[in-house]
Amino acid sequence: MHKLFKIVTLISILALFFTNCSSQEVSNIPEETTPTSQSPTIYTGEKVQTIGISMPAAQLERWHIDADLLKTLFEDAGYDVLLSYGDNLIDTQINEINQMIDQGAQLLIIAPVDSDSLGSCIENANKANIPIVAYDRLIYHDPYLLAYVSYDNYMVGQLQAQYIVDALDLNNSDNDSSFNLEIFSGDSADNNAIYFYDGAMSILEPYIKTGKLKVLSNQTSFYGTSVSSWDTSLAHERMEVLLSSYYGTNQQLNAVLAANDSIALGVSEAIESSYNKDNQVIITGQDCDSSNIQNIRDGSQSMSIFKNLNNEAYATFCIVQNYLNGVSTGDDLTEGYDLDFTIRRDSNTYVSDDVYITSYLLSPEMVTNVNIDEILGNSQE
Numbered sequence: 001m002h003k004l005f006k007i008v009t010l011i012s013i014l015a016l017f018f019t020n021c022s023s024q025e026v027s028n029i030p031e032e033t034t035p036t037s038q039s040p041t042i043y044t045g046e047k048v049q050t051i052g053i054s055m056p057a058a059q060l061e062r063w064h065i066d067a068d069l070l071k072t073l074f075e076d077a078g079y080d081v082l083l084s085y086g087d088n089l090i091d092t093q094i095n096e097i098n099q100m101i102d103q104g105a106q107l108l109i110i111a112p113v114d115s116d117s118l119g120s121c122i123e124n125a126n127k128a129n130i131p132i133v134a135y136d137r138l139i140y141h142d143p144y145l146l147a148y149v150s151y152d153n154y155m156v157g158q159l160q161a162q163y164i165v166d167a168l169d170l171n172n173s174d175n176d177s178s179f180n181l182e183i184f185s186g187d188s189a190d191n192n193a194i195y196f197y198d199g200a201m202s203i204l205e206p207y208i209k210t211g212k213l214k215v216l217s218n219q220t221s222f223y224g225t226s227v228s229s230w231d232t233s234l235a236h237e238r239m240e241v242l243l244s245s246y247y248g249t250n251q252q253l254n255a256v257l258a259a260n261d262s263i264a265l266g267v268s269e270a271i272e273s274s275y276n277k278d279n280q281v282i283i284t285g286q287d288c289d290s291s292n293i294q295n296i297r298d299g300s301q302s303m304s305i306f307k308n309l310n311n312e313a314y315a316t317f318c319i320v321q322n323y324l325n326g327v328s329t330g331d332d333l334t335e336g337y338d339l340d341f342t343i344r345r346d347s348n349t350y351v352s353d354d355v356y357i358t359s360y361l362l363s364p365e366m367v368t369n370v371n372i373d374e375i376l377g378n379s380q381e
């Protein structure tokens with residue numbers, strides 16, 4: 001993890017391979033209402049000295065990197081930082097955030113375990129005029145949410161699915177040939193997971209409809225394929241069950257859409273131990289965790305999605321600094337900073353309680369064994 005951290009800090013964002021990919025996103029706007037624009041203003045102008053950072057889980061590599069990056073940025077700028085990790089448990093995260101409020105946090109940066117369940121923390125923060133930034137995962141029901149900073153989650157799913165389409169050469173294969181796919185979506189409590197799924201299905205569904213791609217388990221819905229807590233061993237177990245139930249002597253498994261690297265790891269472990277055909281199963285992923293990078297080099301995982309966490313953390317830092325310096329949330333809160341990466345300010349995708357949330361979205365990149373060195377550098381293992 002430490003090495004990855006060091007490497008990540010060296011990486012500058014590279015031109016996207018997939019600039020043509022549509023980043024059109026799904027939104028959960030109730031059909032009959034037109035959301036209004038967000039106009040949060042909760043900061044009183046009092047000097048902010050202490051920032052609380054709440055990550056959702058210490059179990060996953062990326063949240064340590066995010067936390068280290070954010071902590072360093074804010075400490076170097078003279079703030080005190082309180083940090084907690086949530087343990088993938090809603091109640092634990094709520095307690096930790098409430099504790100940070102008690103300990104004097106004056107602004108909160110939160111990647112929620114569950115986007116929908118921070119109720120009491122939001123109430124407490126609102127009462128104490130503490131602004132909240134939703135980091136990577138959206139937070140619902142905060143009328144004063146300062147901003148949502150993330151990667152384009154829909155595009156993540158599109159990149160994963162397009163990889164499968166291209167690797168199986170679905171557009172050029174014989175009309176009567178078909179391929180078998182299984183789907184592993186992310187944690188259903190995590191708001192991003194549905195965006196990853198929808199992005200991927202926007203590409204895969206046409207092939208599933210024509211029968212070019214078959215899902216032998218018939219498990220294709222978001223909830224039916226969701227892996228709780230993004231847990232490696234749950235993904236491993238489900239893959240074992242699918243292999244023994246549907247991929248016996250006659251059936252090959254060609255591809256697995258795995259929503260992130262912790263899931264991909266469980267899938268590849270199960271394939272390694274229990275799949276007995278000669279073909280290389282295509283497996284997608286996301287986050288470029290160290291063991292998955294190794295698996296991409298070895299060929300047991302096909303791709304991952306690289307999200308430059310330096311950029312996500314730095315964008316968050318700039319947004320907070322501008323806000324505390326009095327820039328209006330109606331303006332671009334990254335202005336004045338010389339960012340060497342693309343970030344899209346979006347005010348018409350994410351909706352909470354009929355209000356559009358101002359989002360700042362970065363662009364994900366695909367990593368395969370062809371471009372791995374170019375994107376991540378040579379010395380990551």
Ligand code: GAL
Nearest residue numbers: 060062137190192230260287
């Ligand atoms: C998502 C995040 C992904 C991945 C996943 C599991 O919300 O966007 O990058 O880390 O959670 O933690």
